[in-house]
Amino acid sequence: MIHKKLSLSSYVFVGSMLFGLFFGAGNLIFPVHMGQEAGNNIIPTILGFLLTGVGLPFLGVLAIGISGSSSLYDLSSRIHPYYAVFLTVALNLTIGPIFALPRTGSVSYEIGLAPYIAPQNQTLSLFIFTLLFFLIALIFSLKPNKILLWVGKVLNPLFLLFLAILIIIAFYQPMGGGIIPPAHDAFKTAPFFHGFTEGYNTMDALASLVFGVIVIDTLRGLGLNQPSDIAVGTIKAGIVTLILMSIIYACLAYIGVFSVNQFTVSSNGGIALAQIADYYLGMIGDVLLAIIVTLACLKTAIGLITACSDIFHKMFPSSLSYKNYVFVFTIISFIISNVGLTQIINLAVPVLMFLYPLSITLILLALLSPLFGNQQIVYVTTTIFTIFAALGDACNNLPLLIKNTEFIQSILNIYNSLLPFFNIGMGWILPAVIGFIIGCIFCLKSNFNTFNQH
Incomplete structure (x- = not known):
């Protein structure tokens, strides 16, 4: 080589x-x-x-x-x-x-x-x-x-x-x-x-x-x-x-x-x-x-x-x-x-607030994958929990005309009551960690069962 x-x-x-x-x-x-x-x-x-x-x-x-x-x-x-x-x-x-x-x-x-x-x-x-x-x-x-x-x-x-x-x-x-x-x-x-x-x-x-x-x-x-x-x-x-x-x-x-x-x-x-x-x-x-x-x-x-x-x-x-x-x-x-520049920036924010948590967790999972044997379940559970929070972050940054509607406000009230740090755009962190832990538990359980079978 x-x-x-x-x-x-x-x-x-x-x-x-x-x-x-x-x-x-x-x-x-x-x-x-x-x-x-x-x-x-x-x-x-x-x-x-x-x-x-x-x-x-x-x-x-x-x-x-x-x-x-x-x-x-x-x-x-x-x-x-x-x-x-x-x-x-x-x-x-x-x-x-x-x-x-x-x-x-x-x-x-x-x-x-x-x-x-x-x-x-x-x-x-x-x-x-x-x-x-x-x-x-x-x-x-x-x-x-x-x-x-x-x-x-x-x-x-x-x-x-x-x-x-x-x-x-x-x-x-x-x-x-x-x-x-x-x-x-x-x-x-x-x-x-x-x-x-x-x-x-x-x-x-x-x-x-x-x-x-x-x-x-x-x-x-x-x-x-x-x-x-x-x-x-x-x-x-x-x-x-x-x-x-x-x-x-x-x-x-x-x-x-x-x-x-x-x-x-x-x-x-x-x-x-x-x-x-x-x-x-x-x-x-x-x-x-x-x-x-x-x-x-x-x-x-x-x-x-x-x-x-x-x-x-x-x-x-x-x-x-x-x-x-x-x-x-x-x-x-x-x-x-x-x-126009200002309009492009304003329209991009809710999309970014949705995509960024998904990208951050994917990057971190790829770097940490040797720790959990690159098993798919950890990627899946972490991503599912992150998507739930990221949707809330996207709603929280919609243009005011949409954000102030009764439907969106009712959704935001749920997120505010459930997720710490949601009001500063960081509500995805805790769900991502929970999803990662759940995935790792599934990994350990699967490895334990495989070990017992042998």
Whole structure:
């Protein structure tokens, strides 16, 4: 058995590619807005955010690499093949053409171009900008074998260079002399848990179950063939991503905190970033931020289109070719991106509150599977209990018009009376633990009966 070793630079490039795929639209805007609201509770808020925004994506990539799974479908099939189809389709549509992909186009426009366009021309300008944006993403996505070169070696280093300039200037001259204002609204209480659920908005834990496959394919392309080598390579590349994302998230959050000394809390982080760049660098800052955001969003768009198209083509080989999926997903994303950034964010929240607990438990089960012999019953019981709680979290984050109906309110009253931490979006934790324990008890009982028979 021959074990090939890659150079440090190869792992750095693969890690840079993974970071580039992860760090897109939401990764720039959500930490800034979170910082504005967190104020003097910024440290516990950041810790919670890093857990879901960095830790879980890292574990998600590891879960794919270490478990030896070829895809999210392969991994979730440990629960049931039908469930695997549901989760794979739902997750890929969410991080793909329904929410995350359209957001890459709308964020680029909102920050880079919208401030300079007259209100009456916004609709047409958004249409033209997103048309060009998704056309470029389409061209790159048609050649997926070039993804390491374009994202890891070209787009991501450029993005990091431009972003570093803005961060260094903002920390050298913090607004308000670096005074940290008080926390706003929900962040006055339970800031850690609010930071934890804010991390859902990045969608990176969901994306990790998709991007993990790209990392494995890239490592294989570089010559790693043994499962143990691929697992180690995934960890090394993931560490590069983990370090980069943690540093940048913390910096962006603190810039958001200081910005409240100069501006009111914005309706979304895109507006806040535009104000911050303009404050420090004027027109140069506006151009710099436009470049930063467009590069960040473009590289993520390329990764998402590539990954989702590949997965759907492999799952449904008799439907469309890879290239046709690329065209379909790009067109859908272009259409939805013209709805507007704030609307996309609001509509995504209930879906994320449902999918995140299911993804988190799947990641943890994959990593813990050696402890329970990878037995299906543990996956099944944990998932069933988690689904029950996740449905409540989704209902609790529906648009107010729906949430305030008598039917939904009666459902929420039941959840509030049954589940601890439900009011802060963490009601799924206890049911998941109970489901896991029940599954382990079934395992022990089955093993005991088998032992007695022998």
